[in-house]
Amino acid sequence: MEEMNCCVQNIDLLRNHLRIVYCVAQFCVIVIIFIANPNNYESRALDSCYAQSSLHAACLLLGLFLIVLIGFRFLEVADSFYMIREITRAAVGIVTSFALFGLIYGISPWINDQDEGDLQIDVAVLQQVTISVVVVLMPGLYARWATLKSAKDTNKKLLQPKLLRILAHRESLALFRRHLLKEWSVENLVFYEDATKLQIRLPSLPPSKGLNRLHELYEKFISKDATIEINLSAGKAEAMHKFWRQPHVKKALAVAQRSRYRPAAASRSNNDFVTAVQMADKFQHVAKSDKDGLNSEVFQRLSAIVEEGMDITLAAKTEIFQLLENDSYKRFITKSSTQIHFKENKELLLGENSIRDRKARRHSLRKSVESKDKSSRHTSQG
Numbered sequence: 001m002e003e004m005n006c007c008v009q010n011i012d013l014l015r016n017h018l019r020i021v022y023c024v025a026q027f028c029v030i031v032i033i034f035i036a037n038p039n040n041y042e043s044r045a046l047d048s049c050y051a052q053s054s055l056h057a058a059c060l061l062l063g064l065f066l067i068v069l070i071g072f073r074f075l076e077v078a079d080s081f082y083m084i085r086e087i088t089r090a091a092v093g094i095v096t097s098f099a100l101f102g103l104i105y106g107i108s109p110w111i112n113d114q115d116e117g118d119l120q121i122d123v124a125v126l127q128q129v130t131i132s133v134v135v136v137l138m139p140g141l142y143a144r145w146a147t148l149k150s151a152k153d154t155n156k157k158l159l160q161p162k163l164l165r166i167l168a169h170r171e172s173l174a175l176f177r178r179h180l181l182k183e184w185s186v187e188n189l190v191f192y193e194d195a196t197k198l199q200i201r202l203p204s205l206p207p208s209k210g211l212n213r214l215h216e217l218y219e220k221f222i223s224k225d226a227t228i229e230i231n232l233s234a235g236k237a238e239a240m241h242k243f244w245r246q247p248h249v250k251k252a253l254a255v256a257q258r259s260r261y262r263p264a265a266a267s268r269s270n271n272d273f274v275t276a277v278q279m280a281d282k283f284q285h286v287a288k289s290d291k292d293g294l295n296s297e298v299f300q301r302l303s304a305i306v307e308e309g310m311d312i313t314l315a316a317k318t319e320i321f322q323l324l325e326n327d328s329y330k331r332f333i334t335k336s337s338t339q340i341h342f343k344e345n346k347e348l349l350l351g352e353n354s355i356r357d358r359k360a361r362r363h364s365l366r367k368s369v370e371s372k373d374k375s376s377r378h379t380s381q382g
Contacts, residue, residue, distance in 0.1 A: 159342040160333055161349040163325045167192075169349060175341055179332045187228040188320050188328070191221045195317040202310060207302035208256035214309045215253055218244055222316065231323060236316050243312050252305045255298065 166172040180186040194217055202210050221230045222240045232240075243249060332338055342349055 158333055159339060159346065159349075161342060163321070163329050165349050166329075169345065172341065172345065172349065175338065176329075176332055179335070179338075180328055183328060183331070185231070185328055187221070187230050188324055190228065191217075191230045192317060192320050192324065194221075195313055195320075199310070199314065199317070202306070207299060207306050210306045211253060211256040211302060211309065214306065214313060215244070217313060230316075230320060232316055233319060236319055239312055240316065243309060248301075249305055249309075252302055256302060 161172075166176055177186060177189060180189050198210075198213050198217060202213075205213070218240055219225070220227055222232060222237055223244075224241070244253075333342075
């Protein structure tokens with residue numbers, strides 16, 4: 001797991017590299033058709049020029065298609081299907097351009113100011129310019145329009161429960177975790193889980209143990225030597241580094257580590273996290289233990305440091321939650337398997353039972369009020 005998470009920061013860079021390779025290959029298609037075909041610059045029939053250019057374009061687009069398909073399927077993302085559509089539209093555009101140039105060549109002999117050789121070169125140059133426009137611009141513009149149009153229709157049809165409901169539902173959380181594993185960004189969810197557990201249980205922990213738990217969280221996910229580094233912004237990460245570099249925090253941590261403390265056993269269980277969330281109210285009312293064998297002054301100092309460290313950690317947790325909600329979760333809900341799962345658990349995830357119950361209670365309350373009003377009017381009339 002940790003070896004996979006080491007590559008999390010490079011996944012977007014790899015995807016961008018593949019997109020750059022695709023764009024460069026598109027440019028190479030144009031250059032090779034324009035330069036490597038000698039028929040473009042010789043006094044020969046342009047029919048052979050069309051045929052050979054078509055062959056070059058078809059071979060290069062086929063090779064490009066295979067490279068992009070293998071690359072994106074290796075990364076297990078849906079971008080490969082977008083590339084398939086784009087390359088297909090480019091190929092159709094090239095075929096269409098050749099048909100148009102057949103018409104151009106058919107009417108071009110009526111131009112009397114140029115001889116046949118110059119005319120062939122001009123038509124060939126115009127051919128390549130049009131191909132460049134068709135290959136590079138048209139597929140992207142059409143794909144952008146189609147994406148925007150389909151996004152509006154798709155968003156209306158998709159079931160979109162809140163992310164908090166997903167995290168509080170065992171089966172949904174497991175499904176979301178598998179999705180993040182494929183995206184190589186599961187460390188964000190792991191950090192959110194650990195931070196949530198600590199937030200809930202911190203009121204019941206002595207300050208020394210709470211400070212040690214906060215430091216463990218920092219060392220594992222945020223420090224410069226973190227084993228599983230999360231995608232935290234530079235500002236939030238620097239605030240964490242600055243907090244733990246403070247001299248009084250270092251001294252307090254040394255005191256806490258000398259106190260009665262045993263490292264908590266690591267747990268990656270979905271049930272453990274869901275149970276912690278569901279029992280949040282219970283943990284909030286658990287009283288803190290005694291002063292952990294520390295004098296009152298040290299106890300108060302540790303408590304203040306723990307509170308400050310927890311505030312900084314919660315700010316990082318909020319940012320990670322927003323990243324999950326606005327990025328990974330948006331892609332997660334578009335998967336067909338996810339929508340099937342949502343439909344199977346629709347009432348639980350979307351809260352439709354509670355909505356119906358509230359409507360029923362309001363309806364019964366309105367009926368009871370109306371009946372009381374009627375009875376009071378009858379009584380007054382009597």
